[in-house]
Amino acid sequence: MNPIQKFRDGLRNLVVSALEKSRAEDLIVFDTLPEFVIEVPRDEGHGDFASNVAMLMARQARMAPRKIAEIISEQIDRTQMLELDKIEVAGAGFINFFLNQAWLYSVPGMVLEMGDRYGCGPKQNQKVQVEFVSANPTGNLHMGNARGGAIGDTLANALTYAGYDVEREFYINDSGNQIDIFAQSLEARYLQLMGAKIEFPENGYAGQDVVDTVKNIIRDYKDSLLGMSSAELQDFVVNYALKEKIQYIKNTLSNFGINYDVWFNEKTLHESGQVNAVIEYLKDKGYIYEEEGAMWFKSTLFGDEKDEVVIRANGMPTYFAADIAYHLNKFERGFDRVINVWGADHHGHVGRMKGAIQALGYDANRLDILLMQLVRLYRGGVIVRMSKRTGTTVSLDELVEEVGKDAARFFFVMRSPDSQMDFDLDLAKEKSQENPVYYVQYAHARIQSIFRQAKAAGVEIKSPGEVDFSIMGAEELELLRKIADFPEEIAITARMMAPHRIAHYVLELAGLFHSFYNHQRVLNENKALQDARLILMETTLITIKNALGILGVSAPDQM
RNA sequence: GUCCCUGUGGCUCAGCUGGAUAGAGCAACGGACUUCUAAUCCGUAGGUCGGGGGUUCGAAUCCCUCCGGGGACGCCA
Numbered sequence: 001m002n003p004i005q006k007f008r009d010g011l012r013n014l015v016v017s018a019l020e021k022s023r024a025e026d027l028i029v030f031d032t033l034p035e036f037v038i039e040v041p042r043d044e045g046h047g048d049f050a051s052n053v054a055m056l057m058a059r060q061a062r063m064a065p066r067k068i069a070e071i072i073s074e075q076i077d078r079t080q081m082l083e084l085d086k087i088e089v090a091g092a093g094f095i096n097f098f099l100n101q102a103w104l105y106s107v108p109g110m111v112l113e114m115g116d117r118y119g120c121g122p123k124q125n126q127k128v129q130v131e132f133v134s135a136n137p138t139g140n141l142h143m144g145n146a147r148g149g150a151i152g153d154t155l156a157n158a159l160t161y162a163g164y165d166v167e168r169e170f171y172i173n174d175s176g177n178q179i180d181i182f183a184q185s186l187e188a189r190y191l192q193l194m195g196a197k198i199e200f201p202e203n204g205y206a207g208q209d210v211v212d213t214v215k216n217i218i219r220d221y222k223d224s225l226l227g228m229s230s231a232e233l234q235d236f237v238v239n240y241a242l243k244e245k246i247q248y249i250k251n252t253l254s255n256f257g258i259n260y261d262v263w264f265n266e267k268t269l270h271e272s273g274q275v276n277a278v279i280e281y282l283k284d285k286g287y288i289y290e291e292e293g294a295m296w297f298k299s300t301l302f303g304d305e306k307d308e309v310v311i312r313a314n315g316m317p318t319y320f321a322a323d324i325a326y327h328l329n330k331f332e333r334g335f336d337r338v339i340n341v342w343g344a345d346h347h348g349h350v351g352r353m354k355g356a357i358q359a360l361g362y363d364a365n366r367l368d369i370l371l372m373q374l375v376r377l378y379r380g381g382v383i384v385r386m387s388k389r390t391g392t393t394v395s396l397d398e399l400v401e402e403v404g405k406d407a408a409r410f411f412f413v414m415r416s417p418d419s420q421m422d423f424d425l426d427l428a429k430e431k432s433q434e435n436p437v438y439y440v441q442y443a444h445a446r447i448q449s450i451f452r453q454a455k456a457a458g459v460e461i462k463s464p465g466e467v468d469f470s471i472m473g474a475e476e477l478e479l480l481r482k483i484a485d486f487p488e489e490i491a492i493t494a495r496m497m498a499p500h501r502i503a504h505y506v507l508e509l510a511g512l513f514h515s516f517y518n519h520q521r522v523l524n525e526n527k528a529l530q531d532a533r534l535i536l537m538e539t540t541l542i543t544i545k546n547a548l549g550i551l552g553v554s555a556p557d558q559m
Numbered sequence: 560g561u562c563c564c565u566g567u568g569g570c571u572c573a574g575c576u577g578g579a580u581a582g583a584g585c586a587a588c589g590g591a592c593u594u595c596u597a598a599u600c601c602g603u604a605g606g607u608c609g610g611g612g613g614u615u616c617g618a619a620u621c622c623c624u625c626c627g628g629g630g631a632c633g634c635c636a
Contacts, residue, residue, distance in 0.1 A: 035576090043579070052578060055616065065616070091579045092616060136636070177635060203635095294634050305562070305632080312634040319636050347563050348631050373564060374630070415572070418564060420629055422571095434598085436584070442598050453595045492575055504573060507583080518591090518600040559598070 002121060002487035003107060008038045010081050011049055011097055018075035019053075027071050030061050047088065047096030048103075054093040065093025102470070104480040109464035111483060111539040119486045119546050124163040127334055130156040132341035133253065134171040137245040138182040140209055140395035141252055143375040143423055144343050149396070150412035150552070151372055152341040153258045154499035157550040162494035167335075169262040170249075171326065174242055175270055176319055181205065183238035187230065189214040190237055194223055213241045252397045257405055257552035266322050275317050275325040278360070279310055282324075287359045297324075302355030302364075320349070324356045331362055339368045339497070344420075347371050370497050372417035378424040394425060403428045403435075406553045410437035413551060414503040436507055437553060440544065443510035445559040447541045450522050454534065459523065461538070467531040475516045476536055482509050483543045490550070506547035513540055 015038070022028040036053035054069035061068055069089040078084055086098040111118045132152025135145045153168070160166045173179070185204035189211055192198060200206065217225070217240055225233055246263075253259075269275050279295065282288045287298050293313030297320070300307055310321040330338050342349070350371070354364040377384040377394060384393060399408055402425070411428070414436065415421050428435075454461065472480075486505070493501045522533040545555040 037576080039578080041579075042582085046579065050579085055578080058616070094579065173636070292634085309634045314634075316634085318634070344564065344630055346631085346636080371564075376629085419572075420565075434585075438598050442596080446596060446599085450595050496575060498575085500573085504583085511583085514599055517595080521595065523595050559596075
């Protein structure tokens with residue numbers, strides 16, 4: 001359950017009732033209710049909740065906001081919310097609601113009952129697919145893929161908690177131009193390593209990883225491929241390489257804490273005729289025309305800046321054509337909503353992709369594209385260009401090796417996807433002990449330590465129903481208040497597609513815990529206080545653990 | 560040139576549908592370990608929210624404009 005939401009809704013109802021009563025008694029004149037908010041004020045001196053309704057009504061009611069606020073506060077039926085302690089009119093006309101602190105006493109029982117599900121919202125009955133990373137299987141995973149992975153997986157976790165039915169998907173681009181070039185590169189390297197003096201393709205994949213793959217091929221097949229035709233050889237080596245690369249991607253992402261429900265091969269869209277079929281369909285609908293030998297999709301009809309080629313003059317479909325078929329396939333699989341996590345370098349693709357979905361008769365709003373700004377990699381204070389072709393970048397597997405999965409995931413998701421981030425490798429390595437992730441994990445470990453001490457001392461931990469929470473002080477209540485926020489925070493994270501909020505949330509929660517820990521003792525002479533605090537520690541532990549779980553970060557019992 | 564993201568204390572960043580006196584962390588300075596782990600805590604200092612207009616009772620947030628940073632504008636993906 002969501003305690004914040006519960007009180008917010010309750011107060012909203014009280015305000016609406018009070019307004020209607022005021023209108024019936026001719027105290028306030030108005031036609032329509034404004035879209036007012038019940039918010040949590042930044043300053044706790046302004047109450048637990050506050051509403052701006054009076055200011056928004058001033059114009060149509062032709063009354064001073066403070067006057068309206070006063071009438072509303074007098075008309076509110078306090079018997080409908082026993083936790084309501086005090087109502088004040090303040091500032092320009094805010095109505096501030098102060099709750100009796102007892103409203104928080106129900107939180108521990110709720111948290112302990114829900115356990116690892118604490119934070120979950122009501123079932124949304126919506127199937128949502130999150131597609132992320134989807135790196136080309138022609139090279140190593142880079143920092144951009146790493147960020148996309150951390151963001152996508154965290155978002156998927158948050159959506160799951162928020163009550164959606166989530167599937168994670170990786171789209172394997174195992175077809176098309178890039179793959180042809182990949183095949184040519186592999187072929188050239190094979191022949192070169194076998195002693196042939198041939199040119200390497202001009203825009204081929206020059207990275208060391210291609211050479212490594214070819215060495216594996218030679219280890220397995222020696223010179224036995226030399227008799228093949230060029231087409232046969234390319235086909236053979238590219239299949240070998242794709243198998244190896246995809247396995248590498250799966251392993252690396254798995255080590256990064258990411259596991260997919262579906263690995264979708266682009267090739268199947270071509271082989272099954274889905275790409276041709278969707279292009280034919282759009283052609284019949286009049287959304288495709290021919291020009292200069294190529295087939296163009298009229299994305300300008302949907303507000304895009306220019307039309308886009310779907311079938312090249314050489315008869316080969318473009319990546320965009322396959323993507324149209326892919327997205328149709330997604331909707332046909334029954335997803336109510338589809339989320340793609342893309343690098344900002346793909347933003348030009350957004351408009352036409354949404355246009356294509358509209359052209360296919362689907363509501364484009366069912367597709368959300370979360371664009372994340374790119375990662376710049378620094379080493380020794382100098383930018384390292386991220387190019388798959390040069391092979392000079394640091395790969396995701398190397399990053400995990402160097403700074404660890406927990407720090408890497410926390411770091412990538414700590415910033416808003418909108419902000420470009422500089423990843424300084426030297427800093428990440430040198431200062432790994434100062435990484436905020438340790439601050440949070442340490443909180444978890446400290447609480448576990450308290451429980452170890454309690455157990456050693458034979459202290460029995462009671463259930464929430466058996467203890468008196470009114471013995472707690474301000475610091476405990478502040479912690480509880482933060483814990484009560486968790487489901488709301490997840491709901492906002494899901495709604496706004498803002499996974500970084502979870503990282504900030506758990507940092508704040510850990511901060512409140514550390515502060516409490518340094519001022520108060522859990523295990524102490526006052527047994528009633530000890531009982532209440534032990535339960536508070538349990539609820540804190542669960543919340544931190546769940547939040548870290550969403551982030552894909554481990555919650556160690558000892559550090 | 561057009562489009563997208565961005566500009567908040569020395570540094571890195573938060574800031575939900577506009578709300579009340581703009582918040583953290585790091586760095587700086589000064590304190591706290593006979594007490595459940597000091598990977599922690601407490602305090603001090605530090606800001607024209609890039610500049611300028613506008614809308615509003617109210618703007619870091621919305622609109623216009625200019626400036627700076629990044630990205631995209633391909634029959635690549």
